Amino acid sequence: MTPFSLKRPTSLSEASSAFAGDAAWLAGGHTLIPAMKSRLRSVETLVDLSAIPDLDSISRDDDRLVVGAMARHAAVAASPLVKAAIPGLAGLASLIGDPQVRNRGTIGGSIANNDPAADYPAALLALDAIVATTHGTHAAEDFFQGMFTTALDEGELITSVSFRVPRASTYAKHRHPASRYALAGVYVARFEDGVRVAVTGATTAAARWPAAEAVLNAAFAPASVGMLSFESENLATDIHAGADFRAHLAGVMLREAVTSLL
Amino acid sequence: MVASLKINGALHTASVPDETLLVDWLRDDLGLTGTHIGCDTSQCGACNVLVNGASAKACTLLVATLDGAEITTIEGLGTADALHPMQKAFRTHHALQCGFCTPGMVIAGVAIAQTHGADVSVDTIRHELEGNLCRCTGYQNIVAAIAAGAKDMAGSEGARIAGSAQ
Incomplete structure (x- = not known):
């Protein structure tokens, strides 16, 4: 170094x-x-x-779950508060990297890096999250601005992430077997006012999936999503998987997530 | 940067350049060469140590950020004459061949036993071993050793490693 x-x-x-x-x-x-x-x-x-x-504290604030920026993945995965409020988020945290990574890696570090195959960005988008920083707040959809790019200014520090607590939610992830990063990961959240779906790993940056949300809002069932595959101009191709395979995998993960929420 | 760390129960003061990695300080300054450098890219787990009871890769930690931490290395578990139950289980189950990954595997095994208890399932052990790579023995006997070691640790006074295990 x-x-x-x-x-x-x-x-x-x-x-x-x-x-x-x-x-x-x-x-x-x-x-x-x-x-x-x-x-x-x-x-x-x-x-x-x-x-x-206290930068790693986890608390419930009315209809939101507030996770401190320095909360480590293992702490989120094991937190009784997270498991009670948003078990899907605890499950996502337990699938990041490996145990040693989860014992050190933090939610703030993960979202500030905004790796296109990171898991947390999908949860932030699907759970209508707000990122609090030393400079103010950002809605998740404004925060993530493309591959390894965020709304953070130079020197702006994330302090916490607050998630809207859904009625139910889950994350389904097809992991690359060596890196354990998502080749495609889909977070599905059901709220009183509708379903939110976000995809990570398949594109150059995590994104909402409006077509999946529309069919699931009409009828929440695996049959609704049928053979839907993920359409985007930003599908990623690399040595691990091509764009078509990733689009298909996102569909498979979507059906897995919807099935597990029934 | 000066940092004070407890290594295997003894307090040490590290006066090192800020970019010093824990694994290099353990090996080069303290002579604790049981913690291995395998991939050096945070993947293989040969450098696993316990930091306040939780397993971590010493090749990806800066000494300067660990002021006040309690570190347990393979040398802190047992001695040649008095092996730790997890070390004994590795021997009994022939869970090593060349032995290079073994210190990290044993440390991971201790962390698994402390987190999940005596009756930890094989599926959990396999999930929790994802941060450790073995290039010769394969994983079958390692998983068997950790399952047995977890049981033996529960029945062995002094096998538990201090620290805020999760």
Whole structure:
């Protein structure tokens, strides 16, 4: 790694002052540190967020579940509060990476990175999430702006993510067997006012699936989604899977998710 | 950056460059070479250690961020004369061939036993072993060893590793 200076603030205001010049936030570090080790990334200042108290808290606030930015995937997966309010979200967290990744990786780090095959972005879109930061708030749909791109300004720090608690929801994921990233992952959430569906892994950035929402709002059943496959201008093709296969897999995951919610 | 960490129960002060990885500090400065460097890309789990009771890859942790943490390495589990129950189970079930991945596997096994208890299912063990790669023995005997080790740990005083296991 290229040498850097590490700051370890103990409050948000200290963190903001420490973030100066060529700087990056360090949350769980399980994307950033490998990137720095392979010299894809170098910074002069790394601001570690792990010593700031309460940034990992999880709480229920009326019809919303609020997850602190530094909540680790393992903590979300095991949280009685998450399991009671949104079991689908706890299930999603338990499928991220491997146990050692889940013990270190955080929700804030994951969504700030916005990897096109990351799991959390699908949950944020389907669960009508609001991302709170040191600068204000972003609706999930405004927050994610394409591959590895978000609405965050330089030095803007995510503090929490609040999810609207649905009547029921679940996440179905076809994992790449080696990386365990989603080749296609579909989050389905049923609210009183309708169904929301979001897809990750299949496209260059997670996205809502309006066609699936429309048929499920008409009748929530596997027959409604039939052989629906995911249509998008942004379907991804790489050495792991082509666009047609990913579009098809998204359909398979959609039917799996709908079936498990019946 | 100066950080104080408890390593296998003993307090150490690390005065190291900020970019120092935990695995390098353990191996090069403390001589604890049981924690291996396999892939060095956060995938293989040969460098697994317990951080406050939870398993983590020491190749992807900065020492400077671990001030106050309690770390358990393979050397902290047992000795050649008094193996930890999980180490014994690996021997009994022939869960290793070349042995390179074994320290990380044993650490993962201890974490699985502490999180899921004596009656952890084979499916759970397989899911929880996804962060560990073995290139020679295969996983059958490793899974069998962890299932047996989890049972033996429950009946063995002192087998539990301190820290805030989840």
